[in-house]
Amino acid sequence: MGTLPEPFARWFTARGWRPRPHQLAMLEAARQGRSALLVAPTGGGKTLAGFLPSLIELAGADAGERLHTLYISPLKALAVDIARNLLAPIEEMGLTITVETRTGDTPANRRTRQRQAPPQILLTTPESLTLLLSLPDAAAFFGGLRRVVVDEVHALAGTKRGDQLALCLSRLSALAPGSCRVGLSATVAHPEAIAAWLAPDARAGSVAQVRATGGAAPALDVILPAGKLPWGGHMGLASMPDVYERLRRAAVSIVFVNTRAQAELCFQALWKLNDDNLPIALHHGSLTIEQRRKVEAAMASGRLRAVVATASLDLGIDWGAVDQVIQVGAPKGVARLLQRVGRANHRMDEASSALLVPANRFEVIECRAAIQAVAAGEVDGDPPRPGGLDVLAQHMLAMACHGPFHPDELFAEVTRAAPYAALSRHDFDDTLRFVEDGGYALAGYERFRKLFRDSEGRLHPRNGHVVRQFRMNLGTIVETPLMKVKLRGGPVLGEVEEWFVSTLEPGQCFVFAGRLLRYERLEPMAVVVSPGGEGEPRVPAYAGSRMPLSTHLARRVRAILADPRQWRALPEPVREWLRLQRHASELPDREGLLVETFPREGRWFLVAYAFEGRLAHQTLGMLLTRRMERMGQAPLGFLATDYVIATWSAFPPTDLDHLFAEDLLGEELEEWMADSSMLRRTFRNIATIAGLLEKNHPGQEKSGRQMTMSADLIYDVLRRHEPDHILLRATRAEAAAGLTDVGRIGALLARVRGRIRHVALDRVSPLAVPALIEEGREWVSGSAEDALLAEAEALVEEATDGADHFTGSLGLEMLYPPAPEPRPPRTRRPRPARRASHRLRHGAV
């Protein structure tokens, strides 16, 4: 183990620091010219360890004026923050090292200047890196690169942004063969896979793995609301008085929640209680960047007592002074819980402490399971999945925009990236053909092709339009259509999803950005609001914002439920809930399968407590609904949580032994799956990333809803005429990775054969309540819709004696009034027809 050279040793001493073993180990790896992965808990001085070798090299003589170190972070804000943190030691040691950031927010003139005179250290994001690599002068720009630092590797590997970055890293290695890579990661379940992801040759062995030792185990505690423990819901509002009390007692707290809607509600609830006028702020991903920066700056300078935050604060920015973390709602995964807990007391040798605030009874058990798992040193998470062909397609276009390439060379380069190490030449070639002219079996687009091949077989973009189109559509994040929320005569507050706006009527109020707002009117791309409003406010929800519970925790929850001896560790209301379940229905046991059925709001529900985790339940949901369709039960949809699979149908589910029979797996699944909302959604994302569909651009007339619609139409036509097209193959592969292997379902069905406990109830059971309010419902499109339409039509006919003089908008609207006693239709007053227009569904729950 070496020591630090001057002036670094002096600088460390002056601050009362000693170089930590992992910092020295990273230096050693750099001396040997090896790539290195540093795995350390939050607050381990990770960032400095990653940059030290660069700073030492650059401090030495003759570093040159070229780009030396590239730093890539998943967050723009993190890049900006790191720049600030790097400048301090550089100035204090009197070094002359240039550090700059380059993100989507960087002004055009600075970008141009950076290309002419690059800084020695450049901090950027995967998207900005892709853009840089697509420029014609990328080779010169990156030619002198020595080191690439990838921060928060665990948050990138296995995602589409990670796929994109892995391909870019491969290109960087080709442009600067002598450069080596440094990865910084939180504790992960699969360090070998992360090391392979980072390696220049996709082999974990080529990377030096450095682990920061130490780190005291965090102290975790659960707080329950003083009053009644809620049955369901994930908001945790009942606990806000207790949370507020804790905020008063601590100097600086972060209150982490799981969704943006929850953040808004908790923030409101805390301010209602805030008699002491504590400075409490709100931070989530839908607020404007300016707003978020303001909150971050206030937090950093110690002007805030607490901030209510979502995952937008999970990563990165180091505030040092936070002394309490409160997690409201179940933590969902051990790795994420540890990451959040690590935000307090950013010093490795002190134990962090955190409070868990379960929002409902199931979450109490979940919190208990999480504490057990942390104590057992268990970390959850799946290994990174193989790279997506849609991302590859985008990368191919980027590379063509940089300069002509030969397919053989690009294939070699791409397969050096771990996510694509197993890519077949066949898939590579099909993807390339897709980029060239759509790659359809039916020739016809020859003359419209995007890339052309020269006599040596190298590919060039057809014209400047292709290059511009690529730049406009770059990136792997496909957003749900959003609309700006604009205060009348004031600033933009942030963004909400378009479908939420479509459910609002003028005059209605909702909570956003921590304020009560009244919906005034719609402008193109913006919702105009005014402060205030009356009535029960609504809260914008955002699709797909909930984290799934890890399968590790699901297993622990199941064990606790099945073992009444473990109940003693649970608070009384939870025990009472479990006793109620035992009374009203049954408790799921270890061996058999408990299945409850009950009617609710005109639908028949089936809830099976399989405890196989969400992915296995997704698959099971597909299988069950398909069989229900065959049995004439007209399934409408299903919901897979980590604990249960629930289906709902127009007619009651019967003959459960047949429904769950083992031959469920034998039948052909593909056709049924292909029609599901899950595959349609997957196709839409893949088609957008691959460049078949254009992304949304603010101000353009094509709205996101139209994109959704055309993606569906295109999917149907393509599926029918070329089912083996590369994009459909990619869609199926991605969906299959989201579904678990059928083996696990087979084992479940075999295990429970003859042991299915069917409990027919007249209403929902205590245990099913929390599960049924989960999000993430899937629709199936069988015969149910037509059956329902026929039924609704017949009912109106009956109610009106076939007369044709309804006054409502769509007469049927009043068939199922919320009032308990329906009055005869002819005496009903006409309702404003606009209500009907707002009943249109746009895909979300």
Add this chain to the structure above:
Amino acid sequence: MISAPFHLAGERLALDPAGVLFWPARKLLAVADLHLEKGSHFAMRGQMLPPYDTRETLARLAAPLRRYAPEQIVFLGDSFHDAAGAGRLATADRAALGALLAGRQVCWVLGNHDPVAPAGLPGEAVEEFRLGPLVFRHQGVPGSGAGFELSGHFHPKASMPTRCGPVTRPCFLADARRVLLPAFGAYTGGLAITAPPIAALFPRGGRAFLLGRERLFSAAVGPMRHLAAAMAMPAPEPTSIA
């Protein structure tokens, strides 16, 4: 497939679940908004949509042609996605279209997407087409002076509430003066019938016929005057009118 009878100007018309309209007395089939060659239109601009939309649309059209064996076909405009669309037809698709039209009288009502006669195809192209008491237009004309009218252009779709939530389908929309046809093309999306431009055609409401697999599902639609008045709101355009 069961069609729904509908009377307009004393004439009996059949609304078909495939989204076409048949006039038995005249052996006439009307179909709106095929948007043929929409895929290649986008491909020209660098967006390589699957080139199968024309093939798919023609395959869908073949079934009602077999069933009704009309002597006359009236296309209600936007039959091609752009003026040059007919020129881009693949050989096989051109042959298939020719076979569908062979031996029938063909009338191409011109639309905003295809303001010229389709090149090299049989039939006559007209701004509007009159037969008996009925007038066939691309875009309906609001008010009562428009005659008894069949039109397309708007790609109407409607949501019907059911006990398990609303179900949305393309639809016919009709009252005593006019029938608005759903868009027929494979790449055509829809516009809600409550959107102001459609509401303006049906201020007093009417009856919607939602397309089902085997039959239509009908529901009364109440007055939409105030919706028509809301034209000040940004009016969403049907998908294909981009």
